[in-house]
Amino acid sequence: MTPNNTVVQAPPANDKRLRLLEATMKRHQYRPDALIEVLHRAQELFGYLDIKLLLHIAQRLKLPPSQVYGVATFYHFFSLAPKGVHSCVVCMGTACYVKQAAQLLSFLEKETGIQVGETTSDGQLSLMTARCLGACGIAPTVVFDDQLEGHQTVESVGERLNTCLGVEA
Amino acid sequence: MDLTQLKQSTSAAQKKYHIRCCTVGGCLSANSAAVKEQLKTAIAASNLTDQVQVSGVGCMGLCSQGPLVRVETENATEVLYRQVQPEQSAAIVSSLTQSPHPEPVDLKTQPTDSPFFTRQHRIVLENSGRIDPEKIEEYIAASGYEALHHCLREMSSAEVVDEITRSGLRGRGGAGYPTGLKWATVAKMPPGQKYVVCNADEGDPGAYMDRSVLESDPHRVLEGLEIAAYAVGANQGYIYVRGEYPLAINHLQTAIRQAKRHGLLGSQIFDSPFDFRVDLRIGAGAFVCGEETALMASIEGKRGIPRPRPPYPAESGLWGRPTLINNVETYANIAPIIRKGADWFASIGTEQSKGTKVFSLTGKVKNAGLIEVPMGISLKEIVEGMGQGAPDGAQVKAVQTGGPSGGCIPADAFDTSVDYESLKALGSIMGSGGMIVMDEHTHMVDVAQFFMQFCMDESCGKCIPCRAGTVQLYQLLTKFKEHRATPADLEQLEMLCDVVQHTSLCGLGQSAPNPVLSTLRYFRDEYLVAMVEKT
Ligand SMILES: Cc1cc2nc3c(=O)[nH]c(=O)nc-3n(C[C@H](O)[C@H](O)[C@H](O)COP(=O)(O)O)c2cc1C
Ligand code: SF4
Ligand code: FES
Ligand code: FES
Numbered sequence: 001m002t003p004n005n006t007v008v009q010a011p012p013a014n015d016k017r018l019r020l021l022e023a024t025m026k027r028h029q030y031r032p033d034a035l036i037e038v039l040h041r042a043q044e045l046f047g048y049l050d051i052k053l054l055l056h057i058a059q060r061l062k063l064p065p066s067q068v069y070g071v072a073t074f075y076h077f078f079s080l081a082p083k084g085v086h087s088c089v090v091c092m093g094t095a096c097y098v099k100q101a102a103q104l105l106s107f108l109e110k111e112t113g114i115q116v117g118e119t120t121s122d123g124q125l126s127l128m129t130a131r132c133l134g135a136c137g138i139a140p141t142v143v144f145d146d147q148l149e150g151h152q153t154v155e156s157v158g159e160r161l162n163t164c165l166g167v168e169a
Numbered sequence: 170m171d172l173t174q175l176k177q178s179t180s181a182a183q184k185k186y187h188i189r190c191c192t193v194g195g196c197l198s199a200n201s202a203a204v205k206e207q208l209k210t211a212i213a214a215s216n217l218t219d220q221v222q223v224s225g226v227g228c229m230g231l232c233s234q235g236p237l238v239r240v241e242t243e244n245a246t247e248v249l250y251r252q253v254q255p256e257q258s259a260a261i262v263s264s265l266t267q268s269p270h271p272e273p274v275d276l277k278t279q280p281t282d283s284p285f286f287t288r289q290h291r292i293v294l295e296n297s298g299r300i301d302p303e304k305i306e307e308y309i310a311a312s313g314y315e316a317l318h319h320c321l322r323e324m325s326s327a328e329v330v331d332e333i334t335r336s337g338l339r340g341r342g343g344a345g346y347p348t349g350l351k352w353a354t355v356a357k358m359p360p361g362q363k364y365v366v367c368n369a370d371e372g373d374p375g376a377y378m379d380r381s382v383l384e385s386d387p388h389r390v391l392e393g394l395e396i397a398a399y400a401v402g403a404n405q406g407y408i409y410v411r412g413e414y415p416l417a418i419n420h421l422q423t424a425i426r427q428a429k430r431h432g433l434l435g436s437q438i439f440d441s442p443f444d445f446r447v448d449l450r451i452g453a454g455a456f457v458c459g460e461e462t463a464l465m466a467s468i469e470g471k472r473g474i475p476r477p478r479p480p481y482p483a484e485s486g487l488w489g490r491p492t493l494i495n496n497v498e499t500y501a502n503i504a505p506i507i508r509k510g511a512d513w514f515a516s517i518g519t520e521q522s523k524g525t526k527v528f529s530l531t532g533k534v535k536n537a538g539l540i541e542v543p544m545g546i547s548l549k550e551i552v553e554g555m556g557q558g559a560p561d562g563a564q565v566k567a568v569q570t571g572g573p574s575g576g577c578i579p580a581d582a583f584d585t586s587v588d589y590e591s592l593k594a595l596g597s598i599m600g601s602g603g604m605i606v607m608d609e610h611t612h613m614v615d616v617a618q619f620f621m622q623f624c625m626d627e628s629c630g631k632c633i634p635c636r637a638g639t640v641q642l643y644q645l646l647t648k649f650k651e652h653r654a655t656p657a658d659l660e661q662l663e664m665l666c667d668v669v670q671h672t673s674l675c676g677l678g679q680s681a682p683n684p685v686l687s688t689l690r691y692f693r694d695e696y697l698v699a700m701v702e703k704t
Contacts, residue, residue, distance in 0.1 A: 031470075032470055033468070033469045033470035034470060035470035035471075036450070036451070036453055036467065036470050037450070037451070039453070040412070040451055040453065067471075070472055071470070071471065071472055074455065074472040074473065074629075075452075075453030075454055075455050075473070076453070076454035076455060077412050077452075077453035077454035078453060092374075093374030093375045094374045094375030094531075094532070094569065094572065094603065094605045094619070094620075095374075095375035095376075095529075095531035095532050095537075095605055096375070097374075097375075097619055098532045098533060098605060098606075098607055098611055098616075099532065099533070130413065131372075131374045131413075131454075131456065131623070131627075132373070132374035132375055132376070132377070132413075133413060134194070134371065134377035134380035134381075134411075134413060134414055134417075135194060135195045135198060135232075135377065136375050136376065136377050136529055136531040136537070137194070137195045137231075137232030137233045137235075137377070137529070137531060137537045137538045137539065138195040138198065138199070138232060138233055138235065138537075139375075139531060139532075139537070141198075147198075148198040149198065150195055150198055150199060
């Protein structure tokens with residue numbers, strides 16, 4: 001998992017976020033079964049899981065790097081690449097699907113010029129989908145920057161996208 | 170502490186009016202927290218603080234009409250307001266002091282004598298929308314932890330297992346395995362380290378029963394889990410919650426903290442020899458982790474990959490120890506069964522399916538929301554009676570139950586009774602409670618393709634029939650969707666469904682063909698129309 005010929009180094013030890021991560025690992029007594037909790041915390045602190053960060057975690061929890069990498073790539077929640085400043089998540093669960101969520105998504109793709117799973121080239125927005133956000137009663141739902149919106153239409157997501165990106169309508 | 174002491178310390182004086190505002194789930198997204206704050210401000214401004222109590226409560230059911238606010242007066246008359254905006258709070262408050270209470274004109278009320286409310290039978294949801302889920306006092310005042318007290322002080326473990334067995338409760342996570350039997354298997358294993366696990370991974374897309382229960386009444390799930398631990402001889406529990414449910418996680422954390430503080434978790438609970446600890450584990454977004462063996466792998470910090478059964482978790486589960494795993498709603502049924510007795514529970518529902526089931530009624534239906542109905546009710550009563558059919562006068566065509574493992578039931582079979590066996594006979598399953606209504610504008614081939622894509626994306630890749638089969642099935646369905654399919658493709662589709670169903674390792678692969686098979690069974694003409702014209 002080492003990227004070709006770069007020397008892998010952990011983030012500088014004086015990084016405050018690393019100390020917070022260390023505290024989480026300590027609270028779990030460096031138990032290998034706490035790996036997923038530790039990855040959750042690491043992503044919360046750093047925004048995404050850098051290869052170097054994964055190696056650092058592997059070392060601290062005394063786990064083979066392959067296992068840490070395997071777990072980090074298995075779960076959809078973990079991201080190994082940086083995300084955009086803003087995020088937009090379209091629910092594609094069944095309740096939203098039958099209420100035309102696909103139309104919302106293709107509208108957003110057209111509007112932003114990116115596909116699902118991508119981040120705009122200026123790093124401003126990541127577009128994602130979710131399996132179900134558990135708010136199916138107000139389907140279709142879209143989350144802009146952690147704020148869930150229900151009963152969405154093409155018009156409302158368009159407006160919401162603009163406010164989210166700080167664009168004057 | 171003793172339970173009566175607990176109760177005394179928690180009972181508060183009743184005020185003349187009680188305004189409850191739903192502050193979870195969909196209503197919270199619709200700004201209900203601001204509604205609640207504005208209500209409080211309006212009450213203070215009208216000098217009514219000593220007469221009116223405002224509380225934030227859990228889900229009231231009719232989520233599609235949120236934010237919902239329920240006003241109750243001392244003579245127990247109730248008004249339910251829907252789609253309440255924060256600026257309407259003053260109007261709600263001023264209507265209280267005028268008699269007879271006029272309903273402010275610009276506010277929308279919702280009649281509560283409609284089938285959506287009257288056909289419900291609330292056991293699991295009895296406290297939802299009534300108590301503040303963040304206050305243990307309110308749960309205790311509503312008979313909370315009485316069942317645990319009774320079990321620990323008056324019943325042996327074996328008696329608890331027996332009571333659950335006699336109630337006829339079956340697992341609400343999908344498969345409907347008899348709960349008492351599962352408990353008995355774990356209880357029978359030699360003493361030593363055992364675990365209890367609550368499956369709150371709620372994978373079914375389009376369904377949110379478990380989210381709602383955890384957000385609206387988390388103590389009920391904790392109490393059920395503790396009773397289970399006592400019954401099977403475990404002292405450690407895990408609740409595995411989806412990462413997508415931050416508020417549910419938050420309410421559970423609060424509940425655990427409060428229970429510890431009141432001595433309801435920890436050592437020597439209710440002065441008995443029973444000790445119990447519980448830890449939360451947060452899922453990281455993999456559908457397959459709802460499968461019990463994958464879920465346990467995930468709790469152990471590994472990739473969530475299923476393994477063959479037997480051995481079942483009851484014999485060899487977490488870290489190789491006997492482990493009981495049940496669904497959120499299954500645990501939520503336990504305390505009422507202990508409090509009111511197995512016979513009471515067994516008197517509700519049908520011969521084979523006892524009690525009630527919570528459904529999330531969504532999709533093309535007017536009254537979308539969360540309902541709890543007695544087993545044996547007909548689909549017609551749910552979709553047409555309670556749900557009021559499709560909006561905009563469209564024709565309801567089918568209802569999908571069981572999510573990616575289930576099937577589509579056509580409207581002409583809506584007389585069917587909702588129970589495990591009848592739904593199975595129709596080629597669907599009870600599932601965990603998703604009930605998605607589809608109307609004439611929904612194409613069934615698209616639906617089949619939608620679910621196949623889901624299974625393809627979520628396949629863990631361990632076994633070939635599922636890993637490769639779901640991809641091939643998806644491609645075949647795409648051909649139908651794009652009108653490129655031939656009769657040979659139809660034959661191939663059916664053959665492949667059979668292979669994937671019978672040779673996959675876990676339930677994900679085994680049930681992945683179900684949406685295809687059930688749409689082929691009832692809507693074959695849509696597949697035929699989707700084929701290329703013969704030349
Ligand atoms: C692919 C797959 C996904 C599942 N997802 C869930 C789930 O999200 N929630 C759940 O309670 N059970 C789920 N199950 C069922 C569990 O394996 C298990 O049977 C259940 O948690 C047992 O609880 P119960 O007996 O109380 O129903 C799933 C099964 C499979 C095969
Ligand atoms: S059936 Fe699918 S999900 Fe289940 S073990 Fe096989 S590949 Fe994994
Ligand atoms: S299906 Fe979109 S919120 Fe559940
Ligand atoms: S979330 Fe408010 S009524 Fe269901």
